[in-house]
Amino acid sequence: KIKVRQPLAELRVLPGNDADRRAILRFADQLCEELNLKKASLHDASAGPLLVPEIKANAKNLGPRFGQRLKDVQQAILKADPLELLKHSQAGAPFQLVHGAETFDLEPADLFISLKAQEGWTGVADRDTQVALDTRITEVLALEGMARDIIRQVQDLRKKSGLEMEDRIILHLETPSELLGKSIAGHRDYIASETLVLNYSATAPTDAQVAQVKIETHELTITLKKA
Numbered sequence: 001k002i003k004v005r006q007p008l009a010e011l012r013v014l015p016g017n018d019a020d021r022r023a024i025l026r027f028a029d030q031l032c033e034e035l036n037l038k039k040a041s042l043h044d045a046s047a048g049p050l051l052v053p054e055i056k057a058n059a060k061n062l063g064p065r066f067g068q069r070l071k072d073v074q075q076a077i078l079k080a081d082p083l084e085l086l087k088h089s090q091a092g093a094p095f096q097l098v099h100g101a102e103t104f105d106l107e108p109a110d111l112f113i114s115l116k117a118q119e120g121w122t123g124v125a126d127r128d129t130q131v132a133l134d135t136r137i138t139e140v141l142a143l144e145g146m147a148r149d150i151i152r153q154v155q156d157l158r159k160k161s162g163l164e165m166e167d168r169i170i171l172h173l174e175t176p177s178e179l180l181g182k183s184i185a186g187h188r189d190y191i192a193s194e195t196l197v198l199n200y201s202a203t204a205p206t207d208a209q210v211a212q213v214k215i216e217t218h219e220l221t222i223t224l225k226k227a
Contacts, residue, residue, distance in 0.1 A: 002135060005152065006145040007036045009134045014043040014050045016128025036148075038141075043132070050130040051115035051123045053082040061110050073097075073104050077111065089113055090128075146180055146215050147187035150222075153213045154195040157222055161209040168198040168227040170205050177218035198227040 002008070011031065015021040021042065024031075028040040043050050057074040066073050076099030077085070088095040089108040097104045115130070117123035123132035137145070154171065163169070171192075173184050184191070188200065201223075204210070208225035 002137075003145065003149075005036065005148040006137065007038060007141050007148070009038050009136065009138070009141065011035065011037050011040040011134075012043040012050055012132045013040070014045060014130040014132075016130075020129045043130075049083070050132040051117055051125055053086040054114050054116050055080075055082050055085050056112040058110050058112055061107075066104070069102075069104075072099055072102060073106075075099055076102075076104055077106075085111060086113060143179075143183040143186055146183035146218070147190055149215045150184065150187075150220065151191055151194045153211065153215070153220070154191070154222055154224065157209055157211045157224060158195065160211075161224070161226075163226060166196070168196045169224045170199050170201050170208075170227050171195065171197045172201040172204045172208075172221075172223040174204070174221040174223070175215075175219060177220075180215055180218040180220060183215075 013020070013024045015024060024040065024042055031037060031040045055077060057070075057077045059070065059074070062073050063070050076097040079099070080097055088106075089111055092108055094105060094107050097106055115123065115125050117132045120134065120136040121132045122135050123130060125131070150173070158167075158169065173191075175181055175184070191197065192200070204221075204223040205225050208223045211222045213220050213222060
């Protein structure tokens with residue numbers, strides 16, 4: 001499960017109509033901001049579909065009609081072009097499949113269709129528009145996700161401390177985790193700008209508010225006071 005604050009690399013959209021195409025071009029930046037994405041782009045249709053159909057025979061529908069020929073129908077469906085079967089299904093009309101010397105009259109309800117993205121991606125389709133999200137989390141993205149969680153925890157401690165929104169703070173962050181330390185070191189300016197840090201303290205300041213938290217599985221001690 002991917003956390004809400006975890007940044008992801010890319011969202012690709014294969015629009016099924018001009019309205020969806022225009023919406024992506026117009027709101028790409030807003031999508032990136034709202035969904036914590038690095039990139040939102042249109043998929044080139046000439047490169048093929050974003051999502052590939054996986055199709056199975058609906059034996060409950062087909063069995064009563066074809067009886068002992070059911071296995072032949074299933075083979076015909078298995079060997080057919082999945083994209084062609086998807087088109088038949090979307091058309092909502094009866095169609096025929098040829099297997100060997102036999103021709104089978106089928107209906108969209110005779111098929112179970114699911115759309116799958118390539119490995120490392122997840123996707124959905126609405127009418128003719130396909131959307132795929134890159135769910136692979138690199139170390140760079142993971143470290144940024146940790147930084148976002150740190151910001152949330154610091155903001156929570158600010159609130160519990162009774163600080164005003166505009167109050168600047170002195171902040172000390174301490175962790176035994178090498179990975180979390182790497183996240184802090186790489187995002188000091190980002191954390192400071194989001195939590196109004198005036199100065200980072202090398203040691204825990206006295207007369208300060210303290211919170212022991214976990215960022216994923218990594219322990220973190222947050223110490224802060226009003227600057």
